Amino acid sequence: MSDLIRVEGLSRDYGSGDRVVHAVRDVSLRAGRGELVAVRGRSGAGKTTLLNLVGGLDRPTSGRVWVAGHEVTAAGEGDLLRLRRDTIGFVFQSFGLIPILSAAENVGVPMRLAKVPAGQREERVSVLLEMVGLGAHAAQRPYEMSGGQQQRVAIARALANDPALLIADEPTGQLDSETGRAVMDLLRALVHARGMTALVATHDPTLVELADRVLVLRDGRLVESTEAVPV
Ligand SMILES: Nc1ncnc2c1ncn2[C@@H]1O[C@H](COP(=O)(O)OP(=O)(O)OP(=O)(O)O)[C@@H](O)[C@H]1O
Secondary structure, eight states, X not given: OOEEEEEEEEEEEESOGGGOEEEEEEEEEEEETTOEEEEEOOTTSSHHHHHHHHTTSSOOSEEEEEETTEEGGGOOHHHHHHXXXXXXXXXXXXXXXXXXXXXXXXXXXXXXXXXXXXXHHHHHHHHHXXXXXXXXXXXXXXXXXXXXXXHHHHHHHHTTTOOSEEEEESTTTTSOHHHHHHHHHHHHHHHHHHTOEEEEEOXXXXXHTTOSEEEEEETTEEEEEEEOOOO
Protein backbone atom coordinates (compact mmCIF):
# COMPACT_ATOMS: atom_id res chain seq x y z
CA MET A 1 0.00 0.00 0.00
CA SER A 2 1.70 3.19 -1.13
CA ASP A 3 -0.79 5.67 0.39
CA LEU A 4 0.74 7.55 3.26
CA ILE A 5 -2.64 8.45 4.70
CA ARG A 6 -5.71 6.27 4.43
CA VAL A 7 -8.96 7.23 6.10
CA GLU A 8 -12.05 5.01 5.94
CA GLY A 9 -15.54 6.05 7.07
CA LEU A 10 -14.27 8.40 9.75
CA SER A 11 -16.79 10.11 12.06
CA ARG A 12 -16.44 12.10 15.25
CA ASP A 13 -19.41 13.21 17.32
CA TYR A 14 -19.18 15.55 20.27
CA GLY A 15 -21.84 15.46 22.98
CA SER A 16 -24.90 13.27 22.76
CA GLY A 17 -28.69 13.27 22.45
CA ASP A 18 -30.19 16.59 21.30
CA ARG A 19 -26.84 18.31 21.67
CA VAL A 20 -24.79 16.02 19.50
CA VAL A 21 -22.43 17.75 17.05
CA HIS A 22 -21.31 15.69 14.06
CA ALA A 23 -17.92 17.36 13.68
CA VAL A 24 -16.68 14.84 11.07
CA ARG A 25 -19.10 12.63 9.15
CA ASP A 26 -18.15 9.51 7.25
CA VAL A 27 -14.98 10.88 5.68
CA SER A 28 -12.83 8.62 3.51
CA LEU A 29 -9.69 9.78 1.77
CA ARG A 30 -6.22 8.79 0.68
CA ALA A 31 -3.05 10.82 0.27
CA GLY A 32 0.19 9.72 -1.34
CA ARG A 33 3.77 10.26 -0.27
CA GLY A 34 5.13 13.66 -1.17
CA GLU A 35 1.72 15.31 -1.54
CA LEU A 36 0.78 18.68 -0.08
CA VAL A 37 -2.90 18.38 0.70
CA ALA A 38 -4.91 21.46 1.70
CA VAL A 39 -8.06 21.09 3.79
CA ARG A 40 -10.52 23.91 3.27
CA GLY A 41 -13.87 24.68 4.80
CA ARG A 42 -15.63 27.33 6.83
CA SER A 43 -15.12 27.80 10.52
CA GLY A 44 -16.73 24.82 12.23
CA ALA A 45 -16.59 22.61 9.11
CA GLY A 46 -14.48 20.02 10.95
CA LYS A 47 -10.93 20.75 9.73
CA THR A 48 -9.26 20.69 13.15
CA THR A 49 -11.22 17.61 14.18
CA LEU A 50 -10.14 15.76 11.04
CA LEU A 51 -6.48 16.72 11.46
CA ASN A 52 -6.52 15.69 15.12
CA LEU A 53 -8.03 12.32 14.24
CA VAL A 54 -5.46 11.66 11.52
CA GLY A 55 -2.64 12.67 13.87
CA GLY A 56 -3.87 10.54 16.76
CA LEU A 57 -4.58 13.54 19.01
CA ASP A 58 -8.25 12.52 19.22
CA ARG A 59 -10.20 9.27 18.84
CA PRO A 60 -13.04 8.85 16.34
CA THR A 61 -16.59 7.77 17.12
CA SER A 62 -16.24 5.36 14.19
CA GLY A 63 -13.97 4.71 11.25
CA ARG A 64 -10.28 3.96 10.79
CA VAL A 65 -7.09 5.86 10.01
CA TRP A 66 -3.72 4.56 8.81
CA VAL A 67 -0.56 6.66 8.58
CA ALA A 68 2.56 5.19 6.97
CA GLY A 69 1.11 1.71 7.38
CA HIS A 70 0.35 2.13 11.12
CA GLU A 71 -3.28 2.00 12.15
CA VAL A 72 -3.60 5.15 14.25
CA THR A 73 -7.12 4.27 15.37
CA ALA A 74 -6.02 0.88 16.73
CA ALA A 75 -2.92 2.20 18.51
CA GLY A 76 -2.66 2.17 22.30
CA GLU A 77 -1.33 5.21 24.16
CA GLY A 78 2.30 4.04 24.00
CA ASP A 79 2.10 3.39 20.25
CA LEU A 80 0.44 6.76 19.73
CA LEU A 81 3.23 8.54 21.60
CA ARG A 82 5.80 6.81 19.42
CA LEU A 83 3.85 7.59 16.26
CA ARG A 84 3.58 11.26 17.20
CA ARG A 85 7.27 11.35 18.08
CA ASP A 86 8.68 9.48 15.08
CA THR A 87 6.22 9.61 12.19
CA ILE A 88 4.05 12.73 12.50
CA GLY A 89 5.10 16.35 12.97
CA PHE A 90 2.59 19.00 14.09
CA VAL A 91 2.42 22.72 13.43
CA PHE A 92 -0.29 24.82 15.05
CA GLN A 93 -1.67 28.30 14.43
CA SER A 94 -0.35 29.50 17.78
CA PHE A 95 3.21 28.18 17.12
CA GLY A 96 3.36 26.43 20.52
CA LEU A 97 7.00 27.24 21.26
CA ILE A 98 8.37 27.05 24.79
CA PRO A 99 8.94 30.71 25.78
CA ILE A 100 11.99 30.22 28.00
CA LEU A 101 13.89 28.20 25.40
CA SER A 102 15.90 29.60 22.48
CA ALA A 103 14.98 28.78 18.87
CA ALA A 104 17.67 26.08 18.82
CA GLU A 105 16.51 24.56 22.12
CA ASN A 106 12.90 24.52 20.93
CA VAL A 107 13.89 22.68 17.75
CA GLY A 108 15.93 20.24 19.85
CA VAL A 109 13.05 19.24 22.16
CA PRO A 110 11.66 16.35 20.03
CA MET A 111 15.19 15.00 19.59
CA ARG A 112 15.75 15.08 23.36
CA LEU A 113 12.52 13.11 23.77
CA ALA A 114 13.75 10.64 21.15
CA LYS A 115 17.09 10.43 23.06
CA VAL A 116 19.21 11.58 20.12
CA PRO A 117 22.80 12.06 21.41
CA ALA A 118 23.75 15.71 22.10
CA GLY A 119 26.35 16.11 19.32
CA GLN A 120 24.09 14.69 16.66
CA ARG A 121 21.22 16.78 17.99
CA GLU A 122 23.13 20.04 17.81
CA GLU A 123 24.23 19.31 14.28
CA ARG A 124 20.70 18.55 13.17
CA VAL A 125 19.27 21.63 14.91
CA SER A 126 21.70 23.79 12.90
CA VAL A 127 20.72 22.11 9.64
CA LEU A 128 17.02 22.55 10.41
CA LEU A 129 17.36 26.21 11.38
CA GLU A 130 19.37 26.89 8.21
CA MET A 131 16.72 25.13 6.19
CA VAL A 132 13.98 27.46 7.45
CA GLY A 133 16.25 30.50 7.00
CA LEU A 134 16.92 31.11 10.69
CA GLY A 135 20.56 30.07 11.01
CA ALA A 136 21.43 33.47 12.45
CA HIS A 137 18.62 33.40 15.04
CA ALA A 138 19.44 30.20 16.92
CA ALA A 139 19.96 31.91 20.29
CA GLN A 140 16.82 34.07 20.21
CA ARG A 141 13.80 33.28 22.32
CA PRO A 142 10.31 33.27 20.81
CA TYR A 143 9.40 36.74 22.14
CA GLU A 144 12.46 38.15 20.36
CA MET A 145 11.21 36.91 16.99
CA SER A 146 8.43 37.92 14.59
CA GLY A 147 5.36 35.72 14.11
CA GLY A 148 6.70 34.43 10.79
CA GLN A 149 10.04 33.56 12.37
CA GLN A 150 8.33 31.79 15.28
CA GLN A 151 6.29 29.73 12.87
CA ARG A 152 9.43 28.79 10.96
CA VAL A 153 10.99 27.62 14.25
CA ALA A 154 7.84 25.57 14.85
CA ILE A 155 8.19 24.04 11.38
CA ALA A 156 11.85 23.20 12.02
CA ARG A 157 10.80 21.58 15.32
CA ALA A 158 8.09 19.58 13.57
CA LEU A 159 10.70 18.25 11.13
CA ALA A 160 13.19 17.35 13.85
CA ASN A 161 12.61 13.60 13.76
CA ASP A 162 12.13 13.54 9.98
CA PRO A 163 8.41 12.69 10.03
CA ALA A 164 6.68 11.04 7.08
CA LEU A 165 3.64 13.26 7.70
CA LEU A 166 3.40 16.90 8.66
CA ILE A 167 0.04 18.07 10.01
CA ALA A 168 -0.43 21.84 10.07
CA ASP A 169 -3.60 23.44 11.44
CA GLU A 170 -3.99 26.98 10.09
CA PRO A 171 -0.21 27.49 10.17
CA THR A 172 -0.56 30.98 8.68
CA GLY A 173 -3.64 32.02 10.68
CA GLN A 174 -1.76 34.51 12.83
CA LEU A 175 0.44 35.90 10.07
CA ASP A 176 -0.09 38.73 7.59
CA SER A 177 -0.75 37.58 4.04
CA GLU A 178 2.79 38.10 2.75
CA THR A 179 4.41 36.27 5.68
CA GLY A 180 1.74 33.58 5.42
CA ARG A 181 2.58 33.07 1.77
CA ALA A 182 6.30 32.80 2.58
CA VAL A 183 5.60 30.19 5.27
CA MET A 184 3.39 28.20 2.89
CA ASP A 185 6.04 28.43 0.12
CA LEU A 186 8.54 27.06 2.62
CA LEU A 187 6.22 24.20 3.57
CA ARG A 188 5.72 23.33 -0.07
CA ALA A 189 9.43 23.38 -0.81
CA LEU A 190 10.12 21.15 2.21
CA VAL A 191 7.38 18.69 1.29
CA HIS A 192 8.65 18.33 -2.25
CA ALA A 193 12.34 18.22 -1.30
CA ARG A 194 11.86 15.57 1.40
CA GLY A 195 9.11 13.46 -0.14
CA MET A 196 7.09 14.15 3.00
CA THR A 197 3.30 14.36 2.97
CA ALA A 198 1.59 17.41 4.48
CA LEU A 199 -2.01 17.89 5.52
CA VAL A 200 -2.65 21.59 5.96
CA ALA A 201 -5.90 23.20 7.11
CA THR A 202 -6.31 26.72 5.82
CA HIS A 203 -8.93 29.38 5.19
CA ASP A 204 -6.69 31.32 2.88
CA PRO A 205 -7.56 30.81 -0.83
CA THR A 206 -4.15 32.02 -2.02
CA LEU A 207 -2.48 29.31 0.04
CA VAL A 208 -4.76 26.67 -1.38
CA GLU A 209 -3.21 27.38 -4.80
CA LEU A 210 0.06 25.98 -3.55
CA ALA A 211 -1.42 22.57 -2.72
CA ASP A 212 -1.21 19.47 -4.89
CA ARG A 213 -4.67 18.48 -3.78
CA VAL A 214 -7.56 20.25 -2.11
CA LEU A 215 -10.11 18.65 0.20
CA VAL A 216 -13.22 20.65 1.05
CA LEU A 217 -15.23 19.95 4.19
CA ARG A 218 -18.77 21.18 4.75
CA ASP A 219 -20.57 20.42 8.01
CA GLY A 220 -18.13 17.60 8.64
CA ARG A 221 -18.55 15.96 5.24
CA LEU A 222 -15.92 15.75 2.54
CA VAL A 223 -17.70 17.44 -0.37
CA GLU A 224 -14.81 17.89 -2.78
CA SER A 225 -11.45 16.33 -3.40
CA THR A 226 -9.63 17.79 -6.36
CA GLU A 227 -6.19 17.78 -7.86
CA ALA A 228 -5.14 21.41 -7.75
CA VAL A 229 -4.48 23.08 -11.09
CA PRO A 230 -0.86 24.22 -11.28
CA VAL A 231 -0.60 28.03 -11.33
N1 LIG B 1 -14.33 19.50 22.15
C1 LIG B 1 -15.47 19.79 21.52
N2 LIG B 1 -16.66 19.68 22.13
C2 LIG B 1 -17.81 19.95 21.48
N3 LIG B 1 -17.89 20.36 20.20
C3 LIG B 1 -16.72 20.51 19.54
C4 LIG B 1 -15.45 20.24 20.15
N4 LIG B 1 -14.48 20.47 19.23
C5 LIG B 1 -15.10 20.88 18.10
N5 LIG B 1 -16.44 20.89 18.27
C6 LIG B 1 -17.44 21.24 17.26
O1 LIG B 1 -17.20 20.45 16.11
C7 LIG B 1 -17.39 21.21 14.93
C8 LIG B 1 -16.12 21.20 14.09
O2 LIG B 1 -15.11 21.94 14.77
P1 LIG B 1 -13.62 22.11 14.20
O3 LIG B 1 -12.85 22.85 15.22
O4 LIG B 1 -13.12 20.80 13.75
O5 LIG B 1 -13.88 23.03 12.92
P2 LIG B 1 -12.84 23.86 12.02
O6 LIG B 1 -13.25 23.66 10.61
O7 LIG B 1 -11.46 23.49 12.40
O8 LIG B 1 -13.13 25.35 12.47
P3 LIG B 1 -12.12 26.62 12.56
O9 LIG B 1 -11.77 26.95 11.15
O10 LIG B 1 -12.96 27.66 13.22
O11 LIG B 1 -10.95 26.19 13.39
C9 LIG B 1 -17.83 22.60 15.36
O12 LIG B 1 -19.24 22.65 15.33
C10 LIG B 1 -17.33 22.67 16.79
O13 LIG B 1 -18.12 23.54 17.55
